[in-house]
Amino acid sequence: MGDRHTWTAAPAAAEHARSVLAAAWSCAVTAEGGREEFVGAHTVAADGRVLLHVPEDSALIAAAICAPRGEPSAILEFADVAPVPVRNRIRGRLWLSGWFVPDDGKLAFRPSRIVLRRPSGTVVVGLDDFACAQVDPLATAEAQLLTHLADAHPDAVERLTRLVEPDSLHGAVRVRPLAVDRHGLTLRIERARGNGDVRLPFHAPADDVSQLTERMHVLLTQASSAAACPRALQRQRTDGDG
Structure with a gap:
């Protein structure tokens, strides 16, 4: 395949963490008094601080008031969930330990x-890096983009497998789009036993949806000139989501 791709970067850990935080709809909070799940209750400030809107009778409010100032007293957990149905949909997890401060009716x-924690391993993200990192410009649109690709264009997903090394497709029974960011598209390759992920980097980063469309067009053009798709993957056109 030669030098088909000239841009090979992936999101830095801090950027990835901020993107997980921006796209997450729910979070779990562990503090003195137990563990609570909150759905649609948090917002994120420009510097990455999490603002949590909790009921007045939540035990978190009392815990925040009584906790020693500046000492870690709570853990927030966010799951990075693949929007397209695949095996093992949890793509990663983000944990923030620290403390709550009452702030104008919020915490x-x-x-x-x-x-x-992501597929490449677990990493500690620097606080300054996290505060300064930018959210991936496609993070909040990723769910819609991937579900549209999977549901409306399964033929395009099949064509993209022509860019995957044959060894990675050995035993594959289904390929689905797993993730997309400004740097590239990741495919989940499901086999009879187990699964694996393959990343297709863009030739240049995409800063908005229109640029993403162009980057995808380039990948598909490259795929069209590659070797024919393995026959086993033709099943995707008729198998559906399974």
């Missing part, structure tokens, strides 16, 4: 440690 969370 503002001040992190003291940030840990990101």
Whole structure:
């Protein structure tokens, strides 16, 4: 395939963490008094601080008031869930440990440690890096983009497998789009036993949906000139989601 791609970067850990935080709809909070799940209750400030809107009778409010100032007293957990149905849909997890401070009817969370677990491994994210990192411009649109690709264009997904090394497709029974960011598209290759992920980097980063469309067009053009798709993957056109 030669030098088909000239852009091979992937999101830095801090950027990835901020993107997980921006796209997450729910979070779990562990603090003195137990663990609570919150759905649609958090917002994120420009510097990455989490602002949590909780009921007046939540035990978190009392815990925030009584906790020693500046000492870690709570852990927030966010799951990075693939929007397209695949095996093992949890793509990663983000943990923030720190403390809450009451803030105008909300709880503002001040992190003291940030840990990101992703397929490439677990990494501690620097607090300054996290505060300064930019959210991936496609993060909040990713779910819609991937579900549209999977549901409306399964033929395009099949064609993209022509860019995958044959060894990675050995035993494959289904390929689905797993993730997309400004740097590239990731495919989930499901086999009879187990699964694996393959990343297709863009030739240049995409800063908005229109640029993403162009980057995808380039990949598909490259795929059209590649070797024919393995016959086993033709099943995707008729198998559906399974």
